[in-house]
Amino acid sequence: MLLNSQEMEDFKETSYGVKKTEIGSTLSVYLQKRHAIDNFHLVEVSSSLWLAGWNQKEPALSGKFHVGDQLLSVNGQPVTSVAEANSIMSMTPGGVELLLKRMPLAAEYRMHRDDISESWGMQIRQNRVVDVIHGGIAWRAGIQPFSAQFADKCCSWAITQVNKFPVSVLCNSTDVILSKIDSGSTDAIITLQPSEFVTRISNSLLEHPHYEDFVARS
Numbered sequence: 001m002l003l004n005s006q007e008m009e010d011f012k013e014t015s016y017g018v019k020k021t022e023i024g025s026t027l028s029v030y031l032q033k034r035h036a037i038d039n040f041h042l043v044e045v046s047s048s049l050w051l052a053g054w055n056q057k058e059p060a061l062s063g064k065f066h067v068g069d070q071l072l073s074v075n076g077q078p079v080t081s082v083a084e085a086n087s088i089m090s091m092t093p094g095g096v097e098l099l100l101k102r103m104p105l106a107a108e109y110r111m112h113r114d115d116i117s118e119s120w121g122m123q124i125r126q127n128r129v130v131d132v133i134h135g136g137i138a139w140r141a142g143i144q145p146f147s148a149q150f151a152d153k154c155c156s157w158a159i160t161q162v163n164k165f166p167v168s169v170l171c172n173s174t175d176v177i178l179s180k181i182d183s184g185s186t187d188a189i190i191t192l193q194p195s196e197f198v199t200r201i202s203n204s205l206l207e208h209p210h211y212e213d214f215v216a217r218s
Contacts, residue, residue, distance in 0.1 A: 035060040036096040052201035053214030150194035158198040161191035165218035
């Protein structure tokens with residue numbers, strides 16, 4: 001995906017490296033009850049609730065969520081289990097307020113190359129970053145393989161967004177990922193999350209009877 005003009009200007013004004021725009025921020029999302037009930041796939045990981053997907057056919061949910069968002073509370077009540085969250089949403093007589101933390105496990109990297117023929121300097125296998133060339137563009141941007149942390153262990157990074165657009169957590173095609181990053185632009189923004197975390201939420205998503213409707217993709 002190419003960056004739009006505003007993103008390009010923001011990019012130029014930012015030094016290359018890690019920039020966690022929005023990442024880790026807390027925000028509230030207000031929905032009508034009918035838009036919330038049965039329209040989310042939540043996953044319990046490490047005593048917290050995480051957003052693995054949402055109904056892509058529901059326009060009211062468009063642009064409000066990111067895979068890897070942490071659900072902190074529903075209508076002001078802290079939640080740590082899917083049953084708790086669903087129960088509160090079901091019992092509410094009116095609207096639903098979701099308090100989220102935006103992708104707290106994620107890191108965002110901005111890369112620049114002088115010519116579109118230059119390699120980004122990283123090896124990708126499926127949606128995982130498995131190697132980074134020392135001194136290359138990705139390395140200079142700060143990307144390091146197997147530097148992610150999940151459940152007190154180091155693991156690789158998984159690519160979940162390219163240029164602010166979601167990448168399906170179920171994507172197993174290296175070529176698809178590369179085509180999104182290498183889209184004819186000299187600039188690219190990638191959002192990474194711990195691969196072990198992404199595996200947990202993607203495996204859970206596959207258990208949903210209509211998982212294809214809940215997969216966030218560009």
